[in-house]
Amino acid sequence: MSTNSPTPTLHADRTDDLASWHESVVESRDDDFSAAKTLTTKLGAHRRDEVVEFGFWTPDLVEDGVPEAAVELELLTPPADLDPGETDHRRVTFDRHRVPTRRVGEYHWAAVEGVRAGTRDTLGALYRLVYEGDDGEERTVQDPVAYSVPFGAFAPAEVYDLDRLDETRADRAYFEALGTDDERVATTDDGGLPRIDPATSMLEIHPGTATERGSLAGLAEVYEGIAAKQRAGDDLAPWERAFAGYDGIQLMPVEPLTENEAEHDFWAVADGSAGEVTVDVARPEMINWGYDIVVSAFSAPNPAVLETGRPDELVDFIAACHDLPRPIKVVFDIALGHADNRGAELLSDRYVLGPGMYGKHLDYTEPTARAVFLEMQERKMDFGADGIRVDGAQDFTSHDPETGEMYHDDDFLAEMDRVTQEVAGTEYRPWMVYEDGRPWPREDWELASSYRALIEQHPHSFQWSPITFAHNTPALLTFWATKWWRVREVGEFGGNWLTGVANHDTVRRGTQIDPTVEFNQSPVNPYLGDDYPETLSEAYDNAASSMLFHCFLPGVPMDFVHANMRAPWGFVRDTDPTWNVKVVSDESKFCYWQVRDEDFEDDRFFRRVKDLGFDSREGLLTFMNALSSAVGATDYDLDVMAAMLSAMDQPLGDDLSAADLEAYGYAWMRDVHDFANLGHWRDEQDDERTAFRLETREFRHDRPWLLADLDADDDYFTYRHPTDGTVLYYGFRTAPDRGDATDSTGGEQLLFAANMEGVPVEVSPATLADDAAGDANAPAVPTDGWEPALVAPGVEEPDGSTAASNPLAVELANGAAVVWRRDP
Numbered sequence: 001m002s003t004n005s006p007t008p009t010l011h012a013d014r015t016d017d018l019a020s021w022h023e024s025v026v027e028s029r030d031d032d033f034s035a036a037k038t039l040t041t042k043l044g045a046h047r048r049d050e051v052v053e054f055g056f057w058t059p060d061l062v063e064d065g066v067p068e069a070a071v072e073l074e075l076l077t078p079p080a081d082l083d084p085g086e087t088d089h090r091r092v093t094f095d096r097h098r099v100p101t102r103r104v105g106e107y108h109w110a111a112v113e114g115v116r117a118g119t120r121d122t123l124g125a126l127y128r129l130v131y132e133g134d135d136g137e138e139r140t141v142q143d144p145v146a147y148s149v150p151f152g153a154f155a156p157a158e159v160y161d162l163d164r165l166d167e168t169r170a171d172r173a174y175f176e177a178l179g180t181d182d183e184r185v186a187t188t189d190d191g192g193l194p195r196i197d198p199a200t201s202m203l204e205i206h207p208g209t210a211t212e213r214g215s216l217a218g219l220a221e222v223y224e225g226i227a228a229k230q231r232a233g234d235d236l237a238p239w240e241r242a243f244a245g246y247d248g249i250q251l252m253p254v255e256p257l258t259e260n261e262a263e264h265d266f267w268a269v270a271d272g273s274a275g276e277v278t279v280d281v282a283r284p285e286m287i288n289w290g291y292d293i294v295v296s297a298f299s300a301p302n303p304a305v306l307e308t309g310r311p312d313e314l315v316d317f318i319a320a321c322h323d324l325p326r327p328i329k330v331v332f333d334i335a336l337g338h339a340d341n342r343g344a345e346l347l348s349d350r351y352v353l354g355p356g357m358y359g360k361h362l363d364y365t366e367p368t369a370r371a372v373f374l375e376m377q378e379r380k381m382d383f384g385a386d387g388i389r390v391d392g393a394q395d396f397t398s399h400d401p402e403t404g405e406m407y408h409d410d411d412f413l414a415e416m417d418r419v420t421q422e423v424a425g426t427e428y429r430p431w432m433v434y435e436d437g438r439p440w441p442r443e444d445w446e447l448a449s450s451y452r453a454l455i456e457q458h459p460h461s462f463q464w465s466p467i468t469f470a471h472n473t474p475a476l477l478t479f480w481a482t483k484w485w486r487v488r489e490v491g492e493f494g495g496n497w498l499t500g501v502a503n504h505d506t507v508r509r510g511t512q513i514d515p516t517v518e519f520n521q522s523p524v525n526p527y528l529g530d531d532y533p534e535t536l537s538e539a540y541d542n543a544a545s546s547m548l549f550h551c552f553l554p555g556v557p558m559d560f561v562h563a564n565m566r567a568p569w570g571f572v573r574d575t576d577p578t579w580n581v582k583v584v585s586d587e588s589k590f591c592y593w594q595v596r597d598e599d600f601e602d603d604r605f606f607r608r609v610k611d612l613g614f615d616s617r618e619g620l621l622t623f624m625n626a627l628s629s630a631v632g633a634t635d636y637d638l639d640v641m642a643a644m645l646s647a648m649d650q651p652l653g654d655d656l657s658a659a660d661l662e663a664y665g666y667a668w669m670r671d672v673h674d675f676a677n678l679g680h681w682r683d684e685q686d687d688e689r690t691a692f693r694l695e696t697r698e699f700r701h702d703r704p705w706l707l708a709d710l711d712a713d714d715d716y717f718t719y720r721h722p723t724d725g726t727v728l729y730y731g732f733r734t735a736p737d738r739g740d741a742t743d744s745t746g747g748e749q750l751l752f753a754a755n756m757e758g759v760p761v762e763v764s765p766a767t768l769a770d771d772a773a774g775d776a777n778a779p780a781v782p783t784d785g786w787e788p789a790l791v792a793p794g795v796e797e798p799d800g801s802t803a804a805s806n807p808l809a810v811e812l813a814n815g816a817a818v819v820w821r822r823d824p
Contacts, residue, residue: 006114008075008125010099011051014111018042018053022104036371039107043375044145044299045127045159052115052159056129056141057368059106060348066131068103073110074140075099076126076156076277084123084150084309089282091270096277098130106368117161118148120168120312126156142346144296145375150309152284153256153297153346155267165312166424169384171319174327175424184327187428190460193420195429196386198462199248199329200701201550202558204503206252206289207305209572210561212679215307216254220320227324236694238685239678242564245697249321250331250389250433250558252504253290254305254314255380256297258340260286260577263666283309287673288573289504291391295339295362296346299379311383318384326701331387331433332380334416336373337395338362340575353399357441364412365398373412378419387431390416393454394438408438410457417458432461433498437469446471455496465490465497465555472506473513475539476522480727480756484719490553491717491731495709497555502540502563508571510536511593512586525757527814536593537566542815543692543792544729544754550696551790551819552717552731552752554709557700564693567681568594572673580665581638585631588624590672591617605675608667613651623650627661638662688793699790699819703748705735716778719756720771726758728812730768732781734824747824751786754817762798764809765820782822789821 022039029035043055054073061071076094101108108129118124129141146157177185179194187194211218226244229236236244259266264286271278284304301314321328338358339347351372353363364370381388390396390413398409417432434454439445451463466486473479480487490499515524515532528542529535540563549557562569570590571583600606600617614620626648630641638658646656652664700706710717710733717731730753737747753763765786772778786808795818798811810818 008077008097008099008112008114011111011113014051014053015102015109018055018109018111019102019104022107022109026105032367033370036368037374040145040368040371040375043372044143044147045157047115047117047159047161047163051111051113052117054101054110054112054127056101056108056143057106057348057372058108058129058141059350059368061108061131061141062103062106064134068108069100071101071103071108071129071131072098073101073108073112074128074130074156075112075115076279077116078123078126080122082123084303085283085307086309087283087285089265089280091278091280093276093278094126096272096275101129115159117159117164118310119161119164120308120310123150123309124148124159124161126151126158128156142296144298144347144351145372145379146297146300147379148311149256149297149300150283150303151267151281152259152264152303153294153300154259155281157297157300160311165315169315169319169424171322171384172424174319174322175384175426175428178426178428188460190429193427193429195460196329196431198431198556198707199246199331199387200556200704200707201246201697202248202250202331202498202556203243203246203564204250204252204558204560206504206562207254208287208290209569209673209676210678212677213307214677215305216301216313216317217307220313220317223317223320223324223328227320230325237682238687238690239565239682241690241694242561242685245694245701246328246559247326247701248329248331248387248556248558250333250387253293253333253335253391254302255290255293255335256300256302257284257286257288257290257304258292258294258342258575259284260575260580262577263574286573286575287669288575289571290333291335291358292340292573292575293335294343294346295336295351295373295376296343298336298376301383314383322384329386329431330384331389331431332385333389333391334377334380335391336362336377337390337392341578357395361397363398364396364409370412370415374415374419377416378421381419381421381430382423384423385421385430387433388416389433389435391435393434393436394440408453410453413454414457417461432458433463434461435464435469437464440470451497452493459496462496462498462556465494465499468498468500468503468506468558470505471509472501473510473539474501474545475510475513475524475528475536477525477757478522478727479525480729481719481723482522484727487548487553487729488717490555491710491715493709494553494555495707498558499549499553499555500558501545502560503558504560504569507536507540507560507563507569510539511570511590513593514589515592525814527757527759531596532592533594533596537563538815541566541693543696544756544812544815544817546693546696547752547790547792547817547819548729548754548756550700551817552706552733552750554707556707562676562678564690565678565681565685567678567684568599568672568676570594570672570676572669572676574666574669574673577662580669581627581641581661582631582636584665584668585624585628587668587672588628591621591624595620595675599675604680606671607674608671609664612664612667615651619651623648623652626650692793696790703735706733708736714779716772716775716781718772718775718778720761723758726761727756728758728761728763729754729756730763730771732768732772732779749782749822749824750789751781751820751822752817753812755812755814757814760811760813762809762811763818764806766806767809782824785822786820787822788818790819792816792818
């Protein structure tokens with residue numbers, strides 16, 4: 001086999017230059033971390049002129065005494081027509097070449113001529129280090145800071161032409177406008193560099209289930225279609241409205257994921273010789289919500305969401321967002337707070353402190369590992385992200401050897417904040433968002449967390465609010481009453497918070513509630529819906545909560561696209577060979593909350609579990625409940641669980657094995673993943689509801705002043721008490737008068753009222769003014785001059801004489817709201 005490519009050859013002079021540069025960096029820096037921050041910029045593969053420079057940090061090889069001469073760089077050049085986007089397995093022969101490397105300290109360097117670099121249209125050469133172990137077996141070292149891993153993190157990385165990708169991106173003008181007076185790209189000066197301003201409202205999206213294609217290309221197509229309709233003045237389809245009206249998108253993690261060796265095999269060597277190697281390859285297609293990362297190759301996009309297998313697809317999606325009439329900022333969800341257990345197979349031991357809550361606890365104090373983590377972040381963000389959401393910032397903890405205790409490594413989080421990006425020749429700093437619930441996971445975290453630890457250290461940054469973080473369950477009665485103290489905090493100092501109740505974590509937590517058990521929890525809110533699926537949908541998508549966060553409270557409201565479309569959502573992954581059955585058992589209540597009988601009977605859904613013999617939703621629910629009970633009763637002993645479940649009447653048979661349970665678990669996960677795909681739910685969208693939700697978001701964009709905290713002297717926010725069966729939130733805000741003739745909302749006053757939960761209640765500006773008058777701390781709320789600005793669908797004036805005497809009076813059912821406005 002020949003690839004018709006030049007033969008890769010070591011460039012001795014350039015390799016010498018790399019070694020000399022390394023030595024000069026070490027000599028000129030005051031400490032190991034400072035040196036490592038510079039050295040790590042040249043790790044991986046970088047095409048410079050016609051030479052590709054390679055660098056690896058390999059402390060384990062040095063510590064194990066592997067001779068320098070034994071370590072080679074392996075280059076695998078594929079056929080020029082190999083399509084990395086195909087998910088079907090096929091057998092491919094690569095040209096194989098090996099070149100020597102130069103060791104300097106704990107690093108290996110090589111500069112090589114004749115290496116094909118990947119582009120949008122062509123797969124580049126794959127690379128890794130190889131050496132012989134003490135046992136005579138050949139071992140490999142993958143590149144943890146790769147730009148492209150078309151066959152997954154466990155396969156060799158691809159040499160990729162990043163300069164060409166940057167030079168040809170369609171949104172170069174967007175980045176060139178950063179720091180200028182261009183109103184489409186708002187920034188604030190931060191130490192001489194533009195920092196991108198926060199979004200006005202944001203949407204969280206899981207790329208793997210957001211479109212029928214399950215890819216970033218599919219998402220780009222959605223936003224290209226929306227942009228075309230907006231420019232033409234055409235109406236959006238109801239399902240398109242679920243994606244529209246935002247100027248920010250938070251993508252759930254798009255990093256390469258762990259793999260299940262028993263289920264996934266995207267790179268398997270079949271045969272090899274000195275000059276070529278034959279491999280069975282496929283584009284990865286793991287099912288995962290994105291947080292089970294191995295950290296290695298973090299800087300590359302996850303090939304499972306790249307239908308082309310090309311990193312360009314991520315850039316194209318970002319460019320599609322930037323090209324809308326109102327550009328959308330793209331925020332990357334950076335999950336560097338842990339590594340999946342299999343990450344230890346790819347990372348040096350020096351990256352890992354030990355076991356942790358989510359797999360491996362990373363060592364942020366090791367100077368080079370610390371620098372590599374930051375380099376990974378910078379490289380990923382340089383694909384063109386506008387913002388960074390740091391997942392689980394409270395999990396970035398390090399060990400203090402003097403006290404023997406773990407501490408929050410805020411110095412490392414500060415280093416993350418100082419990372420700068422360069423795209424299209426423009427340097428900038430991204431919008432910073434932290435998820436931080438410290439002292440989570442301490443038992444009293446819900447009471448003790450301020451959700452402001454990082455904001456206080458970095459006043460330009462944002463954090464997820466307590467109403468957004470983790471375990472909120474608005475489907476339960478009294479949620480809005482018992483959470484009032486936290487909602488009030490949003491009003492008082494939530495200007496730097498992300499708000500809203502619906503996200504990937506909260507909706508999933510909602511599906512884990514056992515609706516048949518009320519011990520130690522409130523009952524399900526009976527006012528939300530006639531069945532459990534309707535109740536859950538209404539809990540995370542109703543006019544009252546949408547208007548509360550978009551039309552009244554400060555901060556940046558964030559929605560979840562699955563909640564917007566009232567589509568099923570749950571925890572999905574087929575990547576864990578150890579805990580997969582337990583994870584499925586934790587999701588056993590999903591059948592109550594997300595699956596109706598007609599859904600199960602639909603031929604499109606649950607095909608795998610049907611093939612296993614489940615022929616009714618009721619039978620599936622019975623088995624899932626039994627599975628959950630068996631996990632608790634056996635402390636997750638799969639063999640004992642199988643014996644217990646064999647005794648019940650279920651279609652898997654009366655001689656179940658642990659392997660049978662694992663097979664069921666994978667079938668369930670894949671079925672849920674398919675069931676949750678939004679492509680199935682486009683035609684189910686309600687025209688009136690989606691139009692109104694879009695209207696609430698536009699209301700926010702017309703009033704950017706709502707971002708700021710409520711003014712302690714002029715604004716007011718409270719709930720009516722005694723509640724008398726209804727949790728009625730209401731408040732009064734006045735827009736700052738900036739003296740700008742173009743600002744149509746300057747000095748505008750808003751009066752908001754929402755029935756968050758409970759029986760219908762009648763409200764009007766007059767009654768709310770009377771309520772406020774009874775509070776000595778409240779400002780005087782005007783009673784005249786009001787007009788309805790936004791009224792939830794279905795809200796009508798009350799019958800009888802009240803409406804005649806008070807024409808602005810309305811009756812708010814559970815989940816309904818109204819906003820009046822007036823000019824002072």
